Amino acid sequence: MSRAFAALRRAVSTCAVGTALLSLASTVRADGGEPPRADPPSQPDTASADDGEPKAGVPAEAATPPTSAPAASAPEPSAATPHEPPVESPPSALELSPAVAIDTVLACGLRLIAVEDQSLPVAAIVLAVEVGSVDDPPELPGLVHALAYHLLEGNRELSPGASIRILHDAGGWVSLATSTGQTRYEALVPLPSLDEALRIEALRLRAPTVSRERWENALAWASRDHDTPSTIPLEALAAVHRQAALAHDPRAVPPALLTLSPSAIGQHLAQRFRYERATLVVVAPQSPLATLATVQARFADLPPRSRPNLAARTEASAGAGKVGGTQREGTAFAWPIQGTPAARLEARVWCRTLNRQRPGPTDPKRAKVHCTLDPDPRHPTLVVAIDGSDAPLALLDARLARLASGGDLQLLERQREIVRVETEMTLAQPLPLARQLAMAPPREQPDDSVLRPIDELTGLLRLRDPKVDLSAMTRAFDPRRAVELVPTVPSKETAASP
Amino acid sequence: MTAHRRILFCSLALALGSHSCKRQQASQAPAVWDEAPSERESTEIGELTPPWPTPTKTALGNGLLGYWLYEPQAGACHVRILLPFDAGSPASEVVQVVAEAARHDLERRLARYPIEAITEYGPGRVELVVRGPNAELPRIIAQLGQTLGAAQPGTGLVAAQKRLASQALPLESTHVAIATLVSTLLPDVPSDLVSPARLAETPKLSLTLGWHALLDPRRAVLVIHAAAPPKAAMLAPLAERWTGRGRPPSAGDSAVARLRPAPATTKPPAQTTAPDEASPWRLDVAQEPALGGATLVVGRVVSTPRWQDRTFARLAQRIAQEELDVRLVVAGERAIWVVVLPLSGPDPSGELEATLDRLSELAQARQPRQRLFQAAQLWLGGRIVQASLDGEDWTALFSEAVDLSDSDREIETALARDARSMLAADPEQLQAWQRAELDPRTDRSPWRLVLAGAPPRVLKDLDAITTRATIE
Numbered sequence: 001m002s003r004a005f006a007a008l009r010r011a012v013s014t015c016a017v018g019t020a021l022l023s024l025a026s027t028v029r030a031d032g033g034e035p036p037r038a039d040p041p042s043q044p045d046t047a048s049a050d051d052g053e054p055k056a057g058v059p060a061e062a063a064t065p066p067t068s069a070p071a072a073s074a075p076e077p078s079a080a081t082p083h084e085p086p087v088e089s090p091p092s093a094l095e096l097s098p099a100v101a102i103d104t105v106l107a108c109g110l111r112l113i114a115v116e117d118q119s120l121p122v123a124a125i126v127l128a129v130e131v132g133s134v135d136d137p138p139e140l141p142g143l144v145h146a147l148a149y150h151l152l153e154g155n156r157e158l159s160p161g162a163s164i165r166i167l168h169d170a171g172g173w174v175s176l177a178t179s180t181g182q183t184r185y186e187a188l189v190p191l192p193s194l195d196e197a198l199r200i201e202a203l204r205l206r207a208p209t210v211s212r213e214r215w216e217n218a219l220a221w222a223s224r225d226h227d228t229p230s231t232i233p234l235e236a237l238a239a240v241h242r243q244a245a246l247a248h249d250p251r252a253v254p255p256a257l258l259t260l261s262p263s264a265i266g267q268h269l270a271q272r273f274r275y276e277r278a279t280l281v282v283v284a285p286q287s288p289l290a291t292l293a294t295v296q297a298r299f300a301d302l303p304p305r306s307r308p309n310l311a312a313r314t315e316a317s318a319g320a321g322k323v324g325g326t327q328r329e330g331t332a333f334a335w336p337i338q339g340t341p342a343a344r345l346e347a348r349v350w351c352r353t354l355n356r357q358r359p360g361p362t363d364p365k366r367a368k369v370h371c372t373l374d375p376d377p378r379h380p381t382l383v384v385a386i387d388g389s390d391a392p393l394a395l396l397d398a399r400l401a402r403l404a405s406g407g408d409l410q411l412l413e414r415q416r417e418i419v420r421v422e423t424e425m426t427l428a429q430p431l432p433l434a435r436q437l438a439m440a441p442p443r444e445q446p447d448d449s450v451l452r453p454i455d456e457l458t459g460l461l462r463l464r465d466p467k468v469d470l471s472a473m474t475r476a477f478d479p480r481r482a483v484e485l486v487p488t489v490p491s492k493e494t495a496a497s498p
Numbered sequence: 499m500t501a502h503r504r505i506l507f508c509s510l511a512l513a514l515g516s517h518s519c520k521r522q523q524a525s526q527a528p529a530v531w532d533e534a535p536s537e538r539e540s541t542e543i544g545e546l547t548p549p550w551p552t553p554t555k556t557a558l559g560n561g562l563l564g565y566w567l568y569e570p571q572a573g574a575c576h577v578r579i580l581l582p583f584d585a586g587s588p589a590s591e592v593v594q595v596v597a598e599a600a601r602h603d604l605e606r607r608l609a610r611y612p613i614e615a616i617t618e619y620g621p622g623r624v625e626l627v628v629r630g631p632n633a634e635l636p637r638i639i640a641q642l643g644q645t646l647g648a649a650q651p652g653t654g655l656v657a658a659q660k661r662l663a664s665q666a667l668p669l670e671s672t673h674v675a676i677a678t679l680v681s682t683l684l685p686d687v688p689s690d691l692v693s694p695a696r697l698a699e700t701p702k703l704s705l706t707l708g709w710h711a712l713l714d715p716r717r718a719v720l721v722i723h724a725a726a727p728p729k730a731a732m733l734a735p736l737a738e739r740w741t742g743r744g745r746p747p748s749a750g751d752s753a754v755a756r757l758r759p760a761p762a763t764t765k766p767p768a769q770t771t772a773p774d775e776a777s778p779w780r781l782d783v784a785q786e787p788a789l790g791g792a793t794l795v796v797g798r799v800v801s802t803p804r805w806q807d808r809t810f811a812r813l814a815q816r817i818a819q820e821e822l823d824v825r826l827v828v829a830g831e832r833a834i835w836v837v838v839l840p841l842s843g844p845d846p847s848g849e850l851e852a853t854l855d856r857l858s859e860l861a862q863a864r865q866p867r868q869r870l871f872q873a874a875q876l877w878l879g880g881r882i883v884q885a886s887l888d889g890e891d892w893t894a895l896f897s898e899a900v901d902l903s904d905s906d907r908e909i910e911t912a913l914a915r916d917a918r919s920m921l922a923a924d925p926e927q928l929q930a931w932q933r934a935e936l937d938p939r940t941d942r943s944p945w946r947l948v949l950a951g952a953p954p955r956v957l958k959d960l961d962a963i964t965t966r967a968t969i970e
Contacts, residue, residue, distance in 0.1 A: 171875065171882070171883050188886060189883065190543070286867055319813060425574040429887075
């Protein structure tokens with residue numbers, strides 16, 4: 001860590017000093033106070049998704065022009081709050097190391113992660129709200145998915161579709177990603193549009209305009225997402241994570257959703273989509289201090305809120321037993337993975353290693369082990385399928401025991417190295433880095449610092465540790481604590497037998 | 499005041515009041531956003547270019563021309579080999595097989611490492627791109643030398659041919675129509691229309707000859723983007739193992755000359771006929787099987803010898819794209835302006851006439867400055883955002899910069915100059931350029947129509963306004 005970083009860390013060792021730093025940092029860039037402006041005419045395009053995680057498409061067209069309608073009970077923006085003028089010049093010594101992120105919680109409860117990336121003049125902005133299909137009421141499956149779309153329908157400051165159109169007009173790219181526990185609004189924009197993108201995120205969750213017309217519009221877009229986001233059957237997912245709320249189709253659009261009244265929609269929005277449940281990630285070719293100052297100014301008019309404890313949403317609690325519903329033959333075992341970037345990376349290493357292990361001396365010749373990782377941000381699941389063996393549990397036991405005893409340590413280390421290098425290359429780009437940071441859990445023990453190594457947030461720190469923790473893997477993948485996935489369709493052998 | 503007088507007074511007041519509220523003058527003219535963008539806006543948008551330093555240029559012993567873009571913070575290294583080829587030599591099918599064979603061989607050699615190899619195509623060149631960790635750059639370069647310098651690539655070529663033939667699907671009608679239009683208007687520009695049937699039938703000897711013709715380091719250009727500073731020693735394996743055969747080509751040590759050969763001196767046959775009242779539009783019908791329904795493309799060659807012309811062409815395309823599906827195919831100092839018209843309605847002739855009318859109106863119109871600025875902003879912003887989404891590969895932007903340059907000295911600054919000139923475009927100059935180049939109603943030089951994937955009904959309908967030819 002650089003000396004400047006150490007000095008800055010000392011300087012912000014308490015919340016109070018940290019707050020002082022934030023106001024000091026606001027002098028770096030104090031141009032974020034312009035009032036909302038009218039949207040330019042444009043032809044919005046269709047957004048796309050490009051990572052392994054299932055994404056919802058973004059409406060390709062703006063809907064109707066803004067109309068007056070009842071507003072949800074989320075906090076409203078105060079009218080044209082002027083931002084504080086610069087008070088003093090920042091000391092030039094406060095240069096952050098490129099390996100360090102600002103990770104702080106604003107007074108309004110929003111968590112901000114700001115990182116510098118200088119490669120190209122573009123900025124990635126991700127607003128991740130800790131709400132997903134697991135938060136759907138039992139009688140309204142698919143509600144959160146539809147609400148996520150509704151937030152594209154605008155409010156008093158943004159006309160329907162404007163959050164997409166404004167950024168598209170500047171050459172930007174936008175996307176909406178929904179999952180079991182997190183909803184993300186993602187954008188990659190040219191640097192001059194960063195301030196506009198931050199303005200949109202500062203408005204997005206405020207008093208969304210609710211009307212029947214806009215809700216029908218949102219449901220129409222939501223109904224176009226047909227793919228099931230999970231790679232394993234939903235019942236199995238619910239059993240693996242011991243959460244019954246994961247068993248329903250997260251993208252369903254049942255008739256009950258259509259009959260919701262505007263006030264009910266507004267209440268659901270206000271309960272779930274709140275800034276104190278959200279993390280804003282900004283990766284841009286400017287100092288994180290400058291980003292912090294701009295964001296702070298944009299959110300300054302929101303009332304103070306305390307942030308709920310969301311740590312439990314990332315924990316993994318293993319289930320056990322048998323669940324039907326798989327369409328494949330053979331037996332499979334599934335384990336929950338902790339919903340953090342580090343745990344997902346570690347699981348990827350184990351998965352790659354299992355897929356590359358040599359057969360044991362007693363393994364049947366046709367036996368095959370195939371491991372896959374469902375990369376949901378908050379409920380990742382590791383599935384190991386065993387084919388060609390009459391005793392799949394024993395075979396898996398033997399493979400895992402060989403790994404735990406260090407018999408395949410070289411293979412494991414090699415896969416660790418490959419995952420580390422691949423991840424480093426991927427996270428060298430602003431958008432994938434911003435996505436990964438949006439999944440980073442807050443620090444377990446608050447130490448009053450706003451600075452954190454980026455590698456710690458992305459999970460790379462664990463992979464850089466040369467010591468492989470075999471016992472952790474053994475604990476995590478005890479076959480007797482796995483959920484066994486049983487096929488619903490009879491296998492050929494069973495069907496042929498009398 | 500009596501009640502009667504009060505009513506009279508109120509009526510008078512209302513009458514006077516309503517009279518005074520009446521609009522006495524005509525309404526104001528609608529606001530025209532014709533002011534130039536602010537200097538700050540222009541400066542910010544104009545800086546949407548990669549912050550690359552002056553690339554280190556090197557000519558290797560095998561004739562390969564190399565450019566090294568050094569970025570200390572680069573998260574990955576990119577190695578791009580740009581391989582130009584002439585029309586018909588080798589054939590498009592051969593080019594695709596050779597490029598796939600090279601890509602596959604390279605990926606096989608580097609399979610143990612997190613490295614990926616892809617191929618990208620453009621008019622007259624194919625590009626082999628390798629992306630991997632910075633630490634593996636020496637290995638990538640060494641293996642590139644092994645792959646590209648292979649003397650007997652026969653087995654790999656046949657395997658690549660089989661692989662491509664088995665994966666080949668009927669092409670989309672839009673792709674078929676545009677590729678046919680390009681080869682009709684610019685016969686000297688290699689076509690990217692690869693027929694699955696011809697691909698499967700290409701003899702092994704043609705593939706082997708094509709391998710040596712395409713993979714000639716004396717015509718190729720190497721671009722490296724890495725966190726490591728340029729090192730001549732690192733390139734030595736590539737220079738030693740990869741050598742050209744036969745007579746040296748005359749491209750010289752200029753990347754622009756190698757990748758943007760001058761157009762053929764003979765005029766293509768398409769430019770010898772002109773549409774007028776007596777000779778209606780010529781319609782070519784592509785015979786290649788195509789998916790996706792009937793698609794008609796209308797296009798013409800746009801002369802873009804100067805970088806200003808290229809700027810105008812891009813701006814005009816961006817503006818027209820708001821209403822029509824307009825593409826721009828750039829081939830050296832020429833470009834083809836293409837309007838794509840999916841024919842789904844019952845009246846193809848009417849759809850075509852309406853499109854031509856709208857195109858003519860757009861070509862004649864003067865665009866306000868703010869609209870030009872929005873178009874430039876979208877173009878320049880989209881370019882840099884796409885580069886980031888594609889992996890922050892500076893070599894891809896460098897390849898684009900070559901197309902925007904007139905000489906090697908300009909490559910480094912070509913993107914910045916392109917951005918500045920787009921932002922400074924003058925509405926009157928653009929209007930004059932559009933009138934000269936893009937108006938299908940007044941233009942005397944030829945426009946061509948190509949139809950793909952069309953049922954006979956569409957052909958019959960279009961016969962009324964066109965003459966027909968068949969393109970094999």
